[in-house]
Amino acid sequence: MLDVDAFTVRVIEADDEVRVLVCGDIDLASAPMLSAAIDDAASRGSGRVVVDLSAAPFIDSCGISALVRAQHHLDGWSALLLRSPTTQARKVFAVTGVDHLLMIED
Numbered sequence: 001m002l003d004v005d006a007f008t009v010r011v012i013e014a015d016d017e018v019r020v021l022v023c024g025d026i027d028l029a030s031a032p033m034l035s036a037a038i039d040d041a042a043s044r045g046s047g048r049v050v051v052d053l054s055a056a057p058f059i060d061s062c063g064i065s066a067l068v069r070a071q072h073h074l075d076g077w078s079a080l081l082l083r084s085p086t087t088q089a090r091k092v093f094a095v096t097g098v099d100h101l102l103m104i105e106d
Helices: 031-043 061-074 087-096
Strands: 002-004 007-014 017-023 048-055 079-083 103-105
Touching (some): 007 031, 017 031, 031 048, 031 061, 061 079, 061 087
Parallel strands (some): 017 048, 079 103
16 A cells, blocks of 8 residues: 555456546646556556546646556556546536546446
């Protein structure tokens, strides 16, 4: 588990996917840890990497950038899925247009 102040991210294997469980704000300080966790998840060889955003109340442009970079990095190797984003995250995805680039599910 990686930890900076109130931000934590865990990677767990479950069924046919690897989950990245995020807790806390995704911003300039925490986005590199999110990227590292997604890279770790992808290296485990699953066909799908799921980023659970249900406990991430805030995401800024650094977080968006980390997710878009991960999508491009994983393209062709694994599917990246964002699960349960908060209302704030959904608004940011819509305003920035990345809701058309990333797979998002409730």
